[in-house]
Amino acid sequence: MKNARLLQNQTALITGASRGIGRAAALLLAQAGAKVVLAARSGAALHELVGEITQQGGAALAVPADISREDDVTRLFAKGERAFGSVDILVNNASVIQPFGKVWETDPAEWRRLLEINLFGSYLCTRAAVPGMLRRPSGRIIFISSGVAVKNLTGTSAYNSSKAGLERFCGTLAEELAGSGIVAAALRPGKVDTAMQVEIRDSDPAQFPRGDEWREVHRRGELL
Template identity: 40%
Template sequence: MARLTDTVAVVTGGGRGIGREIAFQQAREGARVAVISRTAKEIDETVSMIEANGGRAIALTADVSDYTAVENVFAKIAEQLGPVDLLVNNHGSFQAFGPIWECDPETWWQDVEINLRGSFHTCRAASPIMLERGKGRIVNLVGGGTGNSFPHGSGYASSKAAIMRLTECLNDTTVGGSVRAFAVDPGLVRTAMTEMQLTTEAGKRFLPGIQQLFEDGINVEPTRAALLIADIAAGRFDALAGRLLCGVDDRDALESQIESLVAADGRALRFTALEQKKL
């Protein structure tokens, strides 16, 4: 039996790559899926592919950095599919490469605005709907630079670290109302974003390590994150709400580690215990 038959799922950045696979998996599990992107052609293709496999989905264009547009989209989702049960923030921008003194300020800020402000907007729109119904799950995708330095990707890294903290704050605010938030790192996946890092002059100059990782065979399939998020949607990892889960995780092993992770306050954006005592 499909686990998500009664679920309305929203996937941003669902026109290709990781987002498309997440949308596919939600539909395979029985969810009704709203696919959001700025590019109509790509999300139309995603919806057509879902429908060809017997699923139900709608395509909606929106710029997530525009809150009015986000509000309008969520109103349309409620009308066409019902109130949202699962929000997956997969949209992302990584255009500013290099040391901060060489990055174009507007390009650097655009990465932060799309990634962080866009996630804030969708969380702000979805949370009241979920809280009113007493259920819901939100998944924010993070990535490189979330918990470590990323010198030549500072805008992207800063936004992802902030999204991790946003996820923690949101979860601590809403979990009492049975709405849970999670951060998911899909791992290094070959996408249009990474292709730009591999092929542009700035990418080759400032991010040569990406090419080396691919040459070393590091290439995580997007299905890993999609299957993990389906498990999150079904409630398998509710005890890890507010924490970081990874596409490369063995999901059975992760489930067996839940108690120890919670006890150790693991998978969270924290100072060390010794550092916390000094603050």
């Protein structure tokens, strides 16, 4: 690979690494020379990805974890640091999209759970990563956001709220880290053909009225 040494001696931690954007990010970072710590709730998928990365000559560690739990995040970073050193690059990717439905029709427990994963989990991971970055001082913190952070989408109130909150969190963090050598940035990837897109295409039209837009984009082969 052309950039095989670009991230040599760097450690990257990716949440939601078992599938979709997180999995792709892990592969690219490893191909660029980074040692990668892979976090997700699905241990089997993580170990499969470790095998793929090591076969390509990379270094990877799988740490099954629920990033909404503080003790899991503490364990995740401790294991990563023991294996590869402190984190240079954090990719806050883990997120879920359900519940679908109008605000008054959604389950409060599911609504809360989404925020715990999508927003609070990113806070916990960022909080764990920043002290080590400040000691260097350098680092990169990437938040995977969405266009719904700035545009309403009927039927996904929890997801929309979590991504809007994530961008405000990222902006505040960037200001707090100004001049430190650490960069925080939020990315909106657009419509990518991931497992989350399958959930959207399989959704009940009564709960997610605009699902047909995604089904049509998929039918035309226009997903990234």
